[in-house]
Structures are given as C-alpha cells and as structure tokens.
Amino acid sequence: MERPRKIQEAKGKLGVLLPGMGAVGATFIAGTLLARRGLGSTFGSLTQEGTIRLGKRTDHRSPKIRDVIPLASLEDLVFGGWDLFPDDLYEVSIKAGVLKREELEPIEEELRAIKPMPAVFFQEYVKNLHSDNIKPERSKRALAEAVKEDIRRFKDENDLDRVVAIWCGSTEAHHEISECHQSLAAFEAALDADEPEISPSQIYAYACVSEGVPYANGAPNMSAELPFMLELAREHRTPISGKDFKTGQTLMKTIIAPGLRARAIGIRGWYSTNILGNRDGEVLDDPSSFRSKEVTKLGVLETILNPHLHPKLYGEMHHRVRIDYYPPRGDEKEGWDNIDIFGWLGYPMQIKINFLCRDSILAAPLVLDLALFMDLAQRAGMSGIQEWLSFYYKSPMTAPGLYPENDLFVQLMKLKNMLRWMIGEELITHLGHEYYD
Numbered sequence: 001m002e003r004p005r006k007i008q009e010a011k012g013k014l015g016v017l018l019p020g021m022g023a024v025g026a027t028f029i030a031g032t033l034l035a036r037r038g039l040g041s042t043f044g045s046l047t048q049e050g051t052i053r054l055g056k057r058t059d060h061r062s063p064k065i066r067d068v069i070p071l072a073s074l075e076d077l078v079f080g081g082w083d084l085f086p087d088d089l090y091e092v093s094i095k096a097g098v099l100k101r102e103e104l105e106p107i108e109e110e111l112r113a114i115k116p117m118p119a120v121f122f123q124e125y126v127k128n129l130h131s132d133n134i135k136p137e138r139s140k141r142a143l144a145e146a147v148k149e150d151i152r153r154f155k156d157e158n159d160l161d162r163v164v165a166i167w168c169g170s171t172e173a174h175h176e177i178s179e180c181h182q183s184l185a186a187f188e189a190a191l192d193a194d195e196p197e198i199s200p201s202q203i204y205a206y207a208c209v210s211e212g213v214p215y216a217n218g219a220p221n222m223s224a225e226l227p228f229m230l231e232l233a234r235e236h237r238t239p240i241s242g243k244d245f246k247t248g249q250t251l252m253k254t255i256i257a258p259g260l261r262a263r264a265i266g267i268r269g270w271y272s273t274n275i276l277g278n279r280d281g282e283v284l285d286d287p288s289s290f291r292s293k294e295v296t297k298l299g300v301l302e303t304i305l306n307p308h309l310h311p312k313l314y315g316e317m318h319h320r321v322r323i324d325y326y327p328p329r330g331d332e333k334e335g336w337d338n339i340d341i342f343g344w345l346g347y348p349m350q351i352k353i354n355f356l357c358r359d360s361i362l363a364a365p366l367v368l369d370l371a372l373f374m375d376l377a378q379r380a381g382m383s384g385i386q387e388w389l390s391f392y393y394k395s396p397m398t399a400p401g402l403y404p405e406n407d408l409f410v411q412l413m414k415l416k417n418m419l420r421w422m423i424g425e426e427l428i429t430h431l432g433h434e435y436y437d
C-alpha cells in the first residue's frame, strides 16, 4: 500500500447515514448532539478521547488523536437514515430508554427533526419485527435504485460534502454465501431476478458503495464482507469495513484472553451467557438471527489463542455462548463468564466475570469513531477493506486468505500505526517488548 500523498481536508459537512435507527443509532446521535453543545462527554470514543504517541518515549509527544489526525469535527456531522418504524429520533430515544428524558430535553427539537426514511425490508430476514415504514418498490433492483436516490437527496438537501454509512439495523437471519454473492455481475443479475438470497442489508451496502459512500457493518449478518462488495468497493474506490461492533462480553473476551495466552495459562472451557431485554434481544430471540450472532461471538478466541500452536494449552477448550431475551433488563445487559483455566503442573483454577453493562452506551462511541475513520480513509484515497479498523469489530474483515486479528491490543497497535503512517510519522514497533508470535 502506498502512503497517501495528501489527505484531503475535512472541510464542509459530513453526512452520517444509518440503515437502522434504533437504540444504538439514537444513542450515538443524541450523545453527539449533546457533546457538541458541551452537555455530554465522549468517553469510550478513541477519536475524541484517545491520544497517540509520536516519536520516541523520551520525546514526550502524546497529543490527542483528533489534534493531529485530520478528522471531521462533531460540529460538521449531519444525521439521517432508514428504519422500519417512522418514529422521529426523539421518540426512538424515549422508547429505547437508554438516556434519561431530562438529558434529552435540550436536544429534543434537533432529535425530532431527524426522521427515518422508509426501509428496504423482507420479513424473512428479521422474523420478530413487523414494519409500517417500508419502501413501496417491489423489485430488488428498484429498491436499490430507491436507496441511491435517498442518498443523493440527503446529500443535496443538507448541502453535504461527503457521506458515510454505518449499518445499525437489526441482526438479519443467518444465511450462507451463495452463488449470487460471488461477483458483482452475479449480484447485479440476481438483483434483476429478485433472488431471495439478497437481504435488505446487502441492498443498502450495494447502493451506498455504488454512490461512493463508505459502508461499515455493525451487525453480524453478511453484507460488506461479501466477494461482490470487494469488487464494487474497488470499482468505486470506496472503503468498507465490518463486522459486528465489539462491545460487552466479546470486548472483555478479547481483553482477557490475550493476557492468559501471554502467560501461557491454559484454558479448558469458556462459558458465556447474557440476559438482554431491548429490541436487539427480541430480534436475537429468533434462532436464525441468533445464529448470525453466535458465529461472530464464537470466532474470537481461536485467533487469539492459536490452539494449533499450543495444543496442550488450548487444543481441547469448550467455548459456549448463550443470549437470553429477558425484557425486564431493557438495554442494561448482564453477562456472566465462567473461565476454567489451568496453570503450573496442570492445576485448575476459575475466573468469573459478571459484567453489568449498557449495550448502547458501549456501542454509540464505536459508531462515531467508525464514521470519522471511514471518512478519513476515503479522504486519504484508501479503498476496499479497512483492516486497521478491526479494533471495532467482533469479526474483522481481512484480505482474502488472511486470518483476522482479534487481540484488542494488537488491533489498537495496528490502528495507531496506520494513523502514524498516514501522517508520515515513524511507526512504533515496541521492539524488545513483543510477546506475540
């Protein structure tokens, strides 16, 4: 990859389009609106709170990322999107119950002005939701054209310089990759033939990238990572990334597992269970949607622990993940992990983690960072898979044939080195302190 000769300035307004404006989308938008009025903090966001060391440790140069990397400012963001329900974003925020009503008061008017556009929706992909705000077009080709038209209108009406899209919609039912996803020509023919294997998220992803809009996938269902999307992204010189925001239990897993592995502590079993009562939990109550989630959640340990390199430590590990829909908890998910480990001479020990988290509070800053970094990538002339954004995902996309990097600390190192490289600073290798293979 060539270093960008010039990163275009982040001037003008940046539109952030969300296919899916539920709890995560609303919490991201409300939080950003509050932060730009100085009424809320952006904790959890690397672009707003993170620092980056530049030069040698003796240089004592660790500026804030946003002070040295040319990111769009929060003031310049304009929000829009699509949803199955027509509620404006104030109503969505109240119903989601993540933020307190009194906290939303100062931004009520701004939130009320944001109304989701009608959605592309096929019931078989999200069985537990019943929509009343869907596009009238009947054919899949016409739906893709309608989404492109929405993007152009959103850009014109808001006088935007650039647009990015982050999928914050429900988890769609698990499907395997089919013939129609293998190439752009096959996908376009399948659009014309109304092929049932084309899901709503794939139509949004196709429409966005066709319009040169960077597309990030926050859910576990397949869209950005399909072979035809790689071709499309190359053709339109547009960045794509995914998939499934890394929050909650999987975030913990990718923090703890690298530590155990670094100390050559064995793991016999890792049992994870959650209760979750928001709409996401309701959607995941359907086994086909849960299957999409299960796949991304189960994948992370393998590439961190490398059982093929350490068969005695990790070769016989049992890994289980459960999610139960439990309405009384709403967005306040509770997760339990039991980790059966063993050490010196094989003596067994246990670790218990009980995480009382808030799902959308953890996910919202990821949406902000992805919007700003995907826009940065495009202005730097980078296109296709943005592997340096693996930090944000449970199941990061990689170039074909490579395994994903799931260790949070390696992911962070990759991300920061990419930022250093983009602005012509020396990369930091931590040479002499490496413990990873």
Ligand SMILES: NC(=O)c1ccc[n+]([C@@H]2O[C@H](COP(=O)([O-])OP(=O)(O)OC[C@H]3O[C@@H](n4cnc5c(N)ncnc54)[C@H](O)[C@@H]3O)[C@@H](O)[C@H]2O)c1
Residues within 6 Å of the ligand: 019, 020, 021, 022, 023, 024, 025, 082, 083, 084, 085, 119, 120, 121, 122, 126, 129, 167, 168, 169, 170, 171, 172, 200, 201, 218, 219, 220, 244, 245, 246, 247, 248, 278, 279, 280, 283, 359, 360, 362, 363
């Ligand atoms: N909150 C987290 O920590 C977290 C972590 C990882 C992934 N996710 C994923 O992020 C997504 C959003 O989570 P959430 O808690 O906001 O869920 P949510 O149910 O509150 O919101 C999802 C919204 O998507 C809409 N939707 C579904 N299909 C659509 C379509 N075809 N077009 C337009 N809108 C559509 C629904 O109407 C709903 O309002 C889910 O897929 C979830 O699995 C969330």
